Amino acid sequence: MDTTTTEHLADEHTHGGVHDPNAHHSPEEIRKETRKYLVVFFALACLTAITVGVSYLHLESHEAIAIALIIASIKAFLVAGYFMHLLSERKLIYAVLGITVFFFAMLLWGPWNHHYDYFGR
Amino acid sequence: MHLEIPYNVRPRPDTGLYNAKLGIWLFLASEVMLFGALFSSLILLRSGVPHWPHGRDEGLNIPLATLNTLVLIISSVTVVMAWASLRLGDLKKGRIYLSCTLLCAMGFMVIKTIEYMDKFHHHHFPATNNFYAIYFTLTGLHGLHVLGGMIVFAYFIGPGAKMWATEPARFTNRIEVCGLYWHFVDLVWIFLFPILYLL
Numbered sequence: 001m002d003t004t005t006t007e008h009l010a011d012e013h014t015h016g017g018v019h020d021p022n023a024h025h026s027p028e029e030i031r032k033e034t035r036k037y038l039v040v041f042f043a044l045a046c047l048t049a050i051t052v053g054v055s056y057l058h059l060e061s062h063e064a065i066a067i068a069l070i071i072a073s074i075k076a077f078l079v080a081g082y083f084m085h086l087l088s089e090r091k092l093i094y095a096v097l098g099i100t101v102f103f104f105a106m107l108l109w110g111p112w113n114h115h116y117d118y119f120g121r
Numbered sequence: 122m123h124l125e126i127p128y129n130v131r132p133r134p135d136t137g138l139y140n141a142k143l144g145i146w147l148f149l150a151s152e153v154m155l156f157g158a159l160f161s162s163l164i165l166l167r168s169g170v171p172h173w174p175h176g177r178d179e180g181l182n183i184p185l186a187t188l189n190t191l192v193l194i195i196s197s198v199t200v201v202m203a204w205a206s207l208r209l210g211d212l213k214k215g216r217i218y219l220s221c222t223l224l225c226a227m228g229f230m231v232i233k234t235i236e237y238m239d240k241f242h243h244h245h246f247p248a249t250n251n252f253y254a255i256y257f258t259l260t261g262l263h264g265l266h267v268l269g270g271m272i273v274f275a276y277f278i279g280p281g282a283k284m285w286a287t288e289p290a291r292f293t294n295r296i297e298v299c300g301l302y303w304h305f306v307d308l309v310w311i312f313l314f315p316i317l318y319l320l
Contacts, residue, residue, distance in 0.1 A: 031205075045191060048190050064320055068319055072315055080308065093142075093143070096146050097146070097150070099150070107158060108161055111165035
């Protein structure tokens with residue numbers, strides 16, 4: 001490992017007391033993170049296998065949809081939380097995502113039970 | 122006159138983020154709405170008919186799609202490992218991980234092409250029915266995003282890596298930003314796979 005470059009990188013990420021929560025980590029912390037990424041990978045692979053397995057159980061339509069979406073949501077949480085490091089991110093990004101999730105939910109809620117028909121009257 | 126773009130390495134005091142990072146999150150927010158509109162269309166089509174065809178009954182290839190899911194998950198790990206390697210000051214390792222990501226992306230596109238060819242061979246086109254219309258629209262748009270990611274990764278493995286010699290921290294940030302985009306592409310597939318193929 002090039003220690004000089006690592007120190008240079010760490011130094012570049014701090015400025016005037018402002019500090020990027022995901023950039024300024026010691027080499028040991030970064031190595032610890034990489035082990036976490038591998039654990040998340042195995043969890044995602046297992047959840048994919050479970051999703052496919054459940055689809056062959058021939059459950060009722062609403063049950064199958066609920067289970068598949070719950071598993072997909074857990075996978076999304078793992079990807080967003082650990083790979084996109086959203087578990088330790090700046091408040092501004094949470095604010096941007098909060099607004100996005102609200103409008104995304106509105107988009108999905110609209111066609112459910114034909115709410116658009118109501119708006120069209 | 123030399124004009125330096127501000128805050129491409131150091132966090133901006135008021136946001137606490139370097140500009141590209143805030144920029145990519147705003148871009149991803151717009152991407153959520155783009156795919157959201159299509160997911161909304163899928164719900165509208167699906168809830169508007171008494172019987173919606175099952176992906177398996179329509180001839181979608183579940184083993185190939187499962188393989189593609191694993192390929193994308195592996196690529197998400199390799200891109201985040203590339204970023205970690207660069208943070209440790211190891212460009213060589215970072216480039217190897219980026220190359221693995223590019224290979225996974227190519228693998229995804231090859232598998233998707235095999236799937237598409239099989240559909241066309243069986244005379245299943247976007248105009249065949251609503252199921253195939255939304256299937257081709259969603260997977261096609263997702264495929265275009267994969268293609269976009271491949272171009273970006275190829276650039277950073279090749280000519281774009283020159284930046285490392287002069288501005289390693291900025292180059293590392295660039296990889297973080299394209300990694301965030303790539304994870305989003307993975308996230309979209311995580312939902313597309315069960316919705317189109319398994320339900």
